Amino acid sequence: MTVLVVAEHRRGELRDVSLELLSAGHQLADATGGDLHVGVISGDVEGYADRLNREGVDAIHTVAHGEEFNHDVYTQAVERLFDAVEPTVLLVPNSVNGLDYAPAVAERLDVPLVTDAVDLAYDDGLTVTREMYGSKVETTLDVDAPQAAVTVRPAEWPKAEGSGDASVEAFDAAIDESTVRSNVTGYQEVGGGDIDITDADVLVSVGRGIEEEDNLEIIHELAEALDAPVLAGTATYGADQSSPGTVTCTGIGQVAIGPRPGSETPEADLALAEELAAALSKGDADTAGGADGVPGGDADAADGGEGDAKDDDPPGLDVVAEPAMPERLWRKLAVNVGINPTTALARTENGALAANEIAETARTAARETARVAQATGVDLEERDAVAELDDVVDGTAENRSSMLQDVETGRHTEIDQLAGAVVDRADEHGVAVPVTRTLTGLVREWERANYLR
């Protein structure tokens, strides 16, 4: 059978989904020994045709009319191409623009339309797999018609590769201007987001599972293999594992990303962090990413949450680019070293650190951490560490720290990654940290007594 794919481009760039559609189309056409045709409409059609000429493509039809996407032009052009090529299946991207013309084309041609396909099969007839109920289930739909239109979800098929020997021919779609009743007058960038997260090939977020700084080596190897930069990041969103496999956000905080400690390209990293932060912060950001860097052991405990997250509609993430990432990571570590062991040992909520005798213990631990940071060359003042600690204690007075939750449920704690890491660094640099050392020893002893070490 014959398959017709319609390519998508925007502002001079062919969009990746076009090449993915070639793979989906090739797979379908191949199964039945048929041909794969491609239509490309508006803009630099010759240039786009060159890029679309990949393995498996038999013919490319160019419709030179206008520059950018206009749904009235696309609807007419695809309708005419469909009549000329007579495909069994028409494939269109399930993109915002694809959904702006595919339904109209299907309606005019009187062919059934199935949207958002994640898999396609052809055996006596077309079977489309798609998701429902927010991806909780998959369904299969059989289409009983001689011809059909399908919109294909981006990033489900690999991009077609290789070079093809397709014929490239101009197609006269005889666009009737009198029926073009919409006019695209321009574009507007929102939140400066140049990065389309859904377009990123790979986005790796490294979390606590990495455990120790030494283990970051595998991430650097991965980054090298991917030819990708590694940023540092930290988040103060509160989170709680409410049941196995379910994590509940208990407080809206902030995500900071920036150059990692020891980066050789801090300026380029900061520029990338700024782009990512803008992309992640916009409106309904539903994709979160970022990489956790680790100064002295991972410092990323989720204790800084404030307030309750109870809206049905998640707000956009608050992501900022941070040029002084090492300082920020150490400041957060200081807060965690102040809060976690003290509240875990005293079995109190964070608020106890505001007034009682234990407050001074926590502040001293935070000051000691700042001194260790200074010894490693990071510009973190003792008073800044204490101020941040007081702020977090004030904002999370009713929270139970993660280490307290661990102790109460009899779990192994993160003492080694928090206070223990500070003690190790202090020993390397000859800094005295008596309070942090004592707190570390007490928590470790509790773990030993409970057979957790």
Place this chain on the structure above:
Amino acid sequence: MKILVTVKEVAAVDDEFEIDGLGIDERYLTYDLNEWDEYAVEEAVQLAESGEDVEVVTVTVGPEDAEDTIRQALAKGADRAVRVWDDAISGAGLLDPGTKARLLEAVVAEEEPDLILSGVQAGDDAFGATGVTLASRLGWEWAAVVNDLELDDGVANVHRELEGGVEEITEVDLPAVLTIQTGINDPRYASLRGIRQAQQKELTVQSLADIGLDVDVLDSPIEQTDLYEPESEGEATIYEGSADETAADLAELLREKGVAQ
């Protein structure tokens, strides 16, 4: 001016659920006003509040159980509602966008609105195609995924939310069908007064025959043949019971997988 807003009651599935035939077991479903339609209703109500003599009518293809949801839209400011349903629709299989558009087209013929707002998609089946299909059937203009709207003399100035943080700025001639994206406005909560008034507002129920359609309109070449949970990438087994029992279970698994002999 009359604005018609399509309103759907959608089902959300609990985290844990069971499948019953080609659907989800009713016990695990919660019904509510489709999120995107909530923004479409708000947009229409705001247009009515800022203009003179604007009537907002909702149209729903759905069973009697959906009336609570329709009343929500009335409580938020829609003036009256039309609900299309009968035994034939209830007994039909999948209502694909083409079928839905035919039903809505018949209502449009009766109501003769000047503007139609629909949600971008429904939260359950997420076809995202009914609005544009309807526009094409009516011979009207349209715009999909609209997150900013201003009406001018005979023209709708819209922003369409494209991927990657870019908005397309477009003028479309009226009459038009616009599919409304979340975030275009801040949907209001229904006031107590609004909820009380909603009970008195007109809600007309129409059968296929009432809107001049034959049951043939429900014939669709698209048939749902399966529904299943996608294979998960990894699976966790939790052993419960005494240490003796769980250790034996674990040992058996390790032998089975060839980890231990």
